Amino acid sequence: TFRQLVFSGVQPTGNLHLGNYLGAIRKFVALQESHDCIYCVVDLHSITAQLVHEDLAGQTRSITAAFLAAGIDPKKHIVFNQARVPQHAELAWIFNCVARIGWMNRMTQFKDKAGKDRENASLGLLAYPSLMAADILVYRATHVPVGEDQKQHLELTRDIAQKFNNDFSHRIAELGLGVEMQMGDEVVNGFFPITEPLIGGAATRVMSLRDGSKKMSKSDPSDLSRINLTDDADTISKKIKKAKTDPEALPGEVDGLLGRPEADNLVGIYAGLADTTREAVLKEFGGQQFSTFKPALADLAVEKLAPIAAEMRRLMADPAHIDAVLKDGGERAGAIAEQTMYSVRDIIGL
Ligand code: ADP
Numbered sequence: 001t002f003r004q005l006v007f008s009g010v011q012p013t014g015n016l017h018l019g020n021y022l023g024a025i026r027k028f029v030a031l032q033e034s035h036d037c038i039y040c041v042v043d044l045h046s047i048t049a050q051l052v053h054e055d056l057a058g059q060t061r062s063i064t065a066a067f068l069a070a071g072i073d074p075k076k077h078i079v080f081n082q083a084r085v086p087q088h089a090e091l092a093w094i095f096n097c098v099a100r101i102g103w104m105n106r107m108t109q110f111k112d113k114a115g116k117d118r119e120n121a122s123l124g125l126l127a128y129p130s131l132m133a134a135d136i137l138v139y140r141a142t143h144v145p146v147g148e149d150q151k152q153h154l155e156l157t158r159d160i161a162q163k164f165n166n167d168f169s170h171r172i173a174e175l176g177l178g179v180e181m182q183m184g185d186e187v188v189n190g191f192f193p194i195t196e197p198l199i200g201g202a203a204t205r206v207m208s209l210r211d212g213s214k215k216m217s218k219s220d221p222s223d224l225s226r227i228n229l230t231d232d233a234d235t236i237s238k239k240i241k242k243a244k245t246d247p248e249a250l251p252g253e254v255d256g257l258l259g260r261p262e263a264d265n266l267v268g269i270y271a272g273l274a275d276t277t278r279e280a281v282l283k284e285f286g287g288q289q290f291s292t293f294k295p296a297l298a299d300l301a302v303e304k305l306a307p308i309a310a311e312m313r314r315l316m317a318d319p320a321h322i323d324a325v326l327k328d329g330g331e332r333a334g335a336i337a338e339q340t341m342y343s344v345r346d347i348i349g350l
């Protein structure tokens, strides 16, 4: 069977927010205890939606600083940026030839990001999930912690791995490169693992503070819609105070959150930050008004986020150190990626 290995990535675009933290980065930190982990700043992904960025290198450092400030250990694990390891792009090209156009056209993120003028979206935006599959599979990673929004892309990664394993099954066997893995009740054999998404906990989909029907996002034009990882205590409190709610008190049971997306979101955020469940939060706050709950939530958010923001600022003052971390991580990641690509070229006959 495959050695258990965790991979995930974050784009260096815009401000990291509470959704990124609770949905992804906090899980990255927790998984370090039990797994070998590779965490990547996916700079090649960030040019799919918008080619020209004012300070892409600075954004890449800032995400790296957030990884380190949140508690990722770049010595025990690997932290690097995607463009440093060209094997990602090489495998992505091969996966472009494995995946079908119809698979890409079905991706809801592509439809959202391309908008109405789909013919004018970059080809890279359409092929984004191929590159994401390559990011994961170039390390033959078995587990990927992500937020709920990435579920469909992870399914595509599994489809690509499966099609590659099937299309080249004879060649993989001939070269003795197959690995056995459990798939449900079956044992199958392949070169690439069928990766498992790790989506779980109270805050896998954090919503905008201004609109309970939209996810909290880096690209939302309203800064009041999200809590940025670098917001100071006053800003965090102000944004939570202004968060959209309804006039009812909090319910005593989780069922009472049905049809109340804003209340559900704030309770979910509290549960995520406190590392507990919605049930537990409602046990404490059920029957209380938002005028009581919001200040408690703001205090908790400040308590959890302020130390990360302070550490990010400290790290960002020394860009040479961050660059050294990325260089070292890139070298170690590149060695693994090249081993995979050596076999992939052999399997295909390149
Ligand atoms: P964004 O979606 O904000 O542009 P990325 O695409 O770089 O950010 O996503 C980085 C990680 O954060 C992914 O694992 C993604 O699933 C997660 N994530 C993004 N937004 C949210 C959210 N609102 N709630 C939970 N997780 C999220």
Ligand code: NA
Pocket (backbone or CB within 6 Å): 149
């Ligand atoms: Na995303």
